[in-house]
Amino acid sequence: MSSSAALLRRTEASADGRRCPHRHASPPSRAAAVDLDPRTRMLLEQPIAPLILRLALPNATVMTVQILIGLLEVYFVSRTGVDALAGVAPVFPLVSLVVAIAQGAIGGGFVTTVARALGTGRIGDASDYAWYAVVLGVLLGLATSVVMLTLGSQLYGTMGISGNALAIALSYSGIIFAGAIPIWLFNLLMAVVRGTGSLLVPVIVVCSGALILLPLSPALIFGAFGYQGLGPSGGAVAMLVYYAFGTLAYAVYLWGHFGALKPSFRMPTLSLAPMLAILRVGGMSAVVSATTNLTLAIVTAYVAIGGVEALAGYGAGSRLEFLLVPLAYGIGGPVGIIISANLGAGRIDRAVKTSWIGIAMACTLTEAIGLAAAAFPEAWIGLFSQDPAVLQIGAEYLHRVGPFFGFFGLGYVLYCAGQATRRMEASVLAALLRAAIAIAGGYAVVALKADVTWNFIAVAVGMVAFGVFAMPSLIRRAGYE
Template sequence: MQASRVMSCQTDELSRSEKCSRESRDARGAPGVESRRHGDADRQPRGRAADFDSRTRMLLEKPIAPTILRLALPNATVMAVYVLMALLEVYFVSRLGVDALAGVAPVFPLVSLVASIAQGAIGGGIVTTVARALGTGRTSDASEYAWYAVALSIPLGVVTTAAMFALGPSLYGYMGTTGNALAIAVSYSSIIFAGATLIWMFNFLMAVVRGTGNLRVPVIVVCGGALIFVPLSGALIFGAFGCPGLGPSGGAVAMLAYYALGTLAYAAYLWGRFGVLKPSFHVPKLSLAPTLAILRIGGMSAIVSASTNLTLAIVTVYVGMSGIEALAGYAAGSRLEFLLVPLCYGIGGPVGIVISANLGAGQIERAVRTAWVGAFMAFILAELVGLAVAVFPHQWIGIFSQDPSVLKVGAEYLQRVGPFFGFFGLGYVLYCAGQATRRMEASVLAALLRAAIAVLGGFVVVWLKADVTWNFVAVALGMVVFGLFALPPLINRAGYE
């Protein structure tokens, strides 16, 4: 009787899939099959528990909070190293003067935009798709996503390079950069975006590895790369061993070397078959459906990532109208906001992986609980960071400059915006949960509203000829909106059932 019930559950129509899932769990004491309308791949039968590797079983069976923490610790290590690398690069550049710091300031939002789309947006689509495939027991299908990662990174890289070579100089001019600072911006931009394909491929291959629940390999690759990047960046910026330095552009060269070596390391791991995935050595016949499954998530995620960086770029334009010193102060302060993304992804990434695997296995309640636990963790982490820098703003800004005007503007930013960092953390983890559930509408709306608040708020400040720091009130309000407007789907369990 039990066997027949399980058989009927696996062959029932889509409209009755969750009823069958519950019956299967009652009959076997194991998760049922998820057969929801997310694409042909998701309608394949779930594998038996014995077919899962140890990491997938951890995602499906272990206590939620410890599982998130277990994944978050190596993930947070990776993000912390990213933070350290970014800070050291900015520190090295700031030693060259205010012009150098102001010159790289408008390039950072665009580099961050590409990296965030590659890692968290389209890369997030790869992560959740691989995790969901493993949750259904389809290891061979999950393995093919390594090739899809390569296939997607090449055209995206070429388009990025062409777009930035054509539009970069004008964009930096519109963002208030002039004179020597503009020349520095164009030079830095030309070098870093010439290797855009490496940025895409590095993050896509890392996403494939992360989708298996293996976050130790990224720790090894990122930390190993950082040991090369930090001294290389300093040497190329300032010069070493009798060779002249390249100035701010030396940081861009060092970053490309880091991405190149990291890409080779991930490729060696995947095609060396050191993990659960076993991609073929020849290019398989790639089909449209898996590509659309990735891009469907990645496209909407890219809107969130783009609007987040667009918000920072818009505020940069408004602040830049008040002069180079104000722009440098805002660059030093808002740099911490850029770093909030990798910090929050330290939690949000594992949350998305756990949710995806459990949705693939039909464990709906566990997926919902994971989203709530992760959202709470990210809110607390980001809020603690924000309160700390709001109380001690000069300790942060002073890392980059001791210019009184730079210190004043940077401190104003942190004091007005820092207390609301928690809402950014909340919204970001809900965005990662939306990738897993493939319901991104609320996060997209929240991100667009945040950008609109920054645009309208900055316009009002300019129109009223108010102090430039009033722009930061709009930034803080936008963070609150970003967190709260992404919350209703979780409350309503939209995408989980």
């Protein structure tokens, strides 16, 4: 059956400015089906595995570069002294959390909704989501600024920051969170662009921004050409410049009609239902992201009981788990886009097939990394320390957890598929179960006065639970029919 016939036979309405997202739209005209944007047709017709690989590379590149930007900022700030590093240390995780929610959680809602709307051939409806991104970006940015500027001092004080370090934390935090609107707009507009299947544009914007940030950040921190630097706060200013120019680039791309979407220059009439639908997907996605970080924090706290060497060894080993996120999302993100477009077009079997192929690819990649790490742990741990105790603890972690990395890839792709089908319940419960296992396992280790490395068993079991618990939803094809 041709894609045009499929589009004419069955469509599903996406959330838009005029309809509730759960109501069915009338089928698009034959012209709408025939005149699909080439990128949308690509999502509906090209062989699935090569298509995922084609989209995965730029998607993973964006994730990796953004992680490197954060690490680069830490490096520049650390050159100004210990107080500066201690002051910005509690701010960076909060900024990263906002970016993660904006990009992967709320942004994930935009990606899948735009892709689904394009799958129906309704370009006008899909284009309206650029305006929804602007409205939500401004509202959520304002909310972020108000919360952090109001509670920042109390929050950092509670975290044990004091003296000059606290003054630096408040200065850096005040600047970066005062500019929360461009952070949200950057990530939400990028999500709208990604929803069209155009993943090369974000690569260009992010990498170009990184090239600007590379000289700008140290210039604003340390000074240059006779200009006296701002100290650590200069890094916050540089980051806001990066987000502001990136936001402008996405706006030019979207409202300049350089891609599949053709948003109007005048804001259309928007309704509450589509916003709530996106926030529902985004909110549940945020729970998954938060519990992933929470699990790592819980295990870190328990392992710290074993001393500095144990903490350092676990820290070195778990860094490899952090790298699984951009790799798994590199595959999972495109899988969600392809599923959404095909569900919108009524191509249910292709959407289900995409899920299974994506799972196989992500599991293979993450499991290969885990098995290699378990077989040669010193090759990874040795990058961080040559201390024999650290090497031993780190090797224990990779021996016990590495063989189960494939379940992380499984769970992450199921999470992305859940965003596409709007059935996030199983992934949320899987993430919560993983955190609960980490808490219960750590408590048992402490209560039984066992070696701290037994915490790693709980990590492995939790990883299996994260992957397996959401599988029944796919097997039942929940959200696909």
